[in-house]
Amino acid sequence: MPISHGDQLFNLIRSLSKAEKRTFKLYTKRLNKDSDPKFIQLFDILDKQKTYQEDLIYKRFHQLSKVQLSNLKRHLYTQILISLRLIHINKNIDIQIREQIDFARILYGKGLYLQSLKLLDRIKTIAETSHQDFLLIEIFEFQKLIESRHITRSRKIKNKMETLIDESELRAEVALNTARLTNLKLKIHGLYIQRGHIRDEKDRAELENYFKNELKAIQTDKLTFFEKIYYYQTHVWYYYILLDFVKCYVNAAKWVEQFDLDQDMKTKDPDLYMRGLHYELTTLFNLQCYADFKLTLETFEQFEARHGQDFNTTSEVICFLYLYTAKLNDHFIRGTFAEGIKEVKKIMEKLELYDPHLDQHQILVFYYKIAWLYFGNGDYSKSLDYLNRIIYLDVGHLREDIQIYSRLLSLIVHYELKNYQFLEYQIPAVLRFMSKLEDQNVLQKETLSLLNRLLYKPNEEVLTEIRKFYQKVDKLSHTVEDQKSFVYLDIITWLESKMQEKSLQEVIRQKFNSRQAQRIQALIASL
Numbered sequence: 001m002p003i004s005h006g007d008q009l010f011n012l013i014r015s016l017s018k019a020e021k022r023t024f025k026l027y028t029k030r031l032n033k034d035s036d037p038k039f040i041q042l043f044d045i046l047d048k049q050k051t052y053q054e055d056l057i058y059k060r061f062h063q064l065s066k067v068q069l070s071n072l073k074r075h076l077y078t079q080i081l082i083s084l085r086l087i088h089i090n091k092n093i094d095i096q097i098r099e100q101i102d103f104a105r106i107l108y109g110k111g112l113y114l115q116s117l118k119l120l121d122r123i124k125t126i127a128e129t130s131h132q133d134f135l136l137i138e139i140f141e142f143q144k145l146i147e148s149r150h151i152t153r154s155r156k157i158k159n160k161m162e163t164l165i166d167e168s169e170l171r172a173e174v175a176l177n178t179a180r181l182t183n184l185k186l187k188i189h190g191l192y193i194q195r196g197h198i199r200d201e202k203d204r205a206e207l208e209n210y211f212k213n214e215l216k217a218i219q220t221d222k223l224t225f226f227e228k229i230y231y232y233q234t235h236v237w238y239y240y241i242l243l244d245f246v247k248c249y250v251n252a253a254k255w256v257e258q259f260d261l262d263q264d265m266k267t268k269d270p271d272l273y274m275r276g277l278h279y280e281l282t283t284l285f286n287l288q289c290y291a292d293f294k295l296t297l298e299t300f301e302q303f304e305a306r307h308g309q310d311f312n313t314t315s316e317v318i319c320f321l322y323l324y325t326a327k328l329n330d331h332f333i334r335g336t337f338a339e340g341i342k343e344v345k346k347i348m349e350k351l352e353l354y355d356p357h358l359d360q361h362q363i364l365v366f367y368y369k370i371a372w373l374y375f376g377n378g379d380y381s382k383s384l385d386y387l388n389r390i391i392y393l394d395v396g397h398l399r400e401d402i403q404i405y406s407r408l409l410s411l412i413v414h415y416e417l418k419n420y421q422f423l424e425y426q427i428p429a430v431l432r433f434m435s436k437l438e439d440q441n442v443l444q445k446e447t448l449s450l451l452n453r454l455l456y457k458p459n460e461e462v463l464t465e466i467r468k469f470y471q472k473v474d475k476l477s478h479t480v481e482d483q484k485s486f487v488y489l490d491i492i493t494w495l496e497s498k499m500q501e502k503s504l505q506e507v508i509r510q511k512f513n514s515r516q517a518q519r520i521q522a523l524i525a526s527l
Contacts, residue, residue: 009073010052011356012080013043015313020087021047027083039076091310093130093268097123101138108142113150117143130268131225133174140168173219174227180218181230187214188237196401197243199441204242211238225265228258229272236279249283256280267307270315274300278322285329286487288515293333297326317357320350328369335508337376344370364390364402368488371409376504380413387413400437404444405488407433411451412494420455427452443476447491463499470495 016024028040038061045060046052058064064072089095100123107116120143127136143164188211198204223231232255239248255276259266266273277300284293304319311319324347331340347366351358367386374383390406407430414423431448450469457465473492486492497507 007052009077010046010049012077013046015356016080016084020084023087024080024083027086028079039072039079042072042076043080088312091312093126094132094135097127097130097132097135100126101135101142104142108146113146117146120146129264131262131265133171133178133224133226137168137171137175140164140171144168174224177219177223178227178230181227181234184211184214184218185230185234185237188234188241192237192241197241207238207241225258225262229255229276232258240279240283245283245286249280249287252276252279252283266303267310270303270307270311271318273303274315274318274322277303278325281322281326281329285326285333288333290333290512290515293326293330297330300326313357317354320354321358321362324350325365325369328373331373332369332376332508334512335376335505337373337505340373341377341379344373360393364393368402368406368409371406375409375413376508378503378505380417383413384410401488404434404437408444408447408489411448415451415454423451423455427455443473443486443489443491446472446476447489466495466498470499 024043025040028037041060042057045057049056054069057069061069085095089099100119104116104119104123107113107119120139124136124139124143127139147161147164191207191210198207218231220231232251235251236248236255239245239251256273259273259276277296280296281293281300284290284296300323304323308316308319324343327343328340328347331337331343347370351363351366367389371383371386371390374380374386387406387410390402391410411423411426411430414426427448434444434448446469450465453465454462470492473495493507493511494504497504500507502510
């Protein structure tokens with residue numbers, strides 16, 4: 001395993017918990033009872049460093065060449081991974097199955113063919129119940145290899161060979177279908193990254209034709225557990241791009257339902273389960289279905305409380321991202337911005353803790369949501385602090401939509417702060433920035449135009465101008481091209497707050513309470 005950069009090894013050591021470091025030391029002591037080999041000394045040096053400093057290694061090991069150091073790092077890297085495997089084998093069913101396959105190969109190499117077959121038969125059942133389709137193929141192929149090369153007792157059992165062949169062919173079909181589904185999922189996700197949500201009816205027609213044609217090659221009858229999940233995942237992304245949140249939610253709910261039908265899989269693959277909950281919560285938030293949103297959020301919180309202590313680092317990061325996104329959305333729905341601000345300190349601590357495992361996109365989204373929290377609470381200076389983190393972060397063309405909406409929200413904040421002179425030269429700057437990007441729409445341009453007009457309107461005409469703009473924006477909210485804009489920039493509610501002379505928080509709470517009252521009335525009427 002080539003370790004071309006020392007920081008790879010350094011980052012691995014930095015990622016180790018105290019328990020994992022202790023296990024590594026115990027593991028190495030068993031291997032080297034009477035000595036303290038160089039790779040353990042290297043581990044101790046790197047473990048004490050806060051940043052990777054290769055010169056300190058050369059000071060510790062005199063006359064060590066670059067080639068020797070590279071070999072030493074490679075050996076240490078391998079030994080750490082072996083010790084980690086010993087810890088995580090009980091937490092990962094696929095690692096357990098692979099270990100048993102390795103044992104079967106060792107038995108086969110020792111000439112113990114029947115013992116090898118017996119072990120493969122046992123782990124085949126485990127692989128089937130845990131839906132490890134690709135490992136099942138490896139098991140079946142190994143069984144076929146033994147049966148074809150050696151005389152075993154299996155042929156005395158009626159139809160055993162025929163059953164083995166049939167099972168092997170079935171698993172091959174499952175693997176092919178799974179590959180097609182995951183390929184389609186990646187392609188659809190790739191389209192979203194490249195083009196975002198559909199912009200017009202032409203985009204809709206192109207996506208629908210593409211999706212339906214790709215789906216033709218996929219078999220949809222008698223799907224296995226993961227085939228069903230990937231099938232629903234693909235549809236979630238498809239409908240999300242189409243901004244059809246109802247169908248998006250239906251498929252996310254079916255995805256989660258598969259885990260409800262097979263409870264063991266929630267702990268065997270918690271990441272996939274939490275992703276399903278995340279898409280349920282995201283679509284329910286966009287649909288403003290609070291009752292179902294709250295129930296799903298409670299389900300997520302209960303799952304984290306029950307199993308969070310067993311999460312690995314990746315699961316911890318996924319849980320943090322999705323759970324806290326949902327918690328912030330909860331405050332956005334109810335208009336409880338002051339309450340939501342209490343979560344900010346913990347979110348920032350988690351962002352710092354998980355920084356090596358996060359990409360800039362995820363950080364941008366949290367900054368934007370936090371900025372909205374402070375904006376909704378009327379704390380405009382704090383809102384600007386987080387918006388400036390996005391605006392002055394050098395991320396190129398990453399999440400152009402967030403970059404544009406951050407600048408628009410920043411202008412609205414400055415308008416609230418009555419920084420009119422600042423706006424006079426900042427509005428043209430934002431317009432120039434938008435002209436360089438592809439992801440721009442009518443609402444963005446119209447919002448910029450409104451702010452520019454408001455600068456030069458007498459106070460008595462401001463409200464009239466806002467009302468005119470509100471009527472125009474209300475029409476835009478029902479068009480396919482601009483629907484996505486309102487997901488990121490709730491300009492309508494801000495306009496309503498200005499017209500009603502209320503805070504944004506008050507208007508959102510008023511809307512929320514009205515929806516809840518209508519829901520109760522509908523329930524009473526249905527009785």
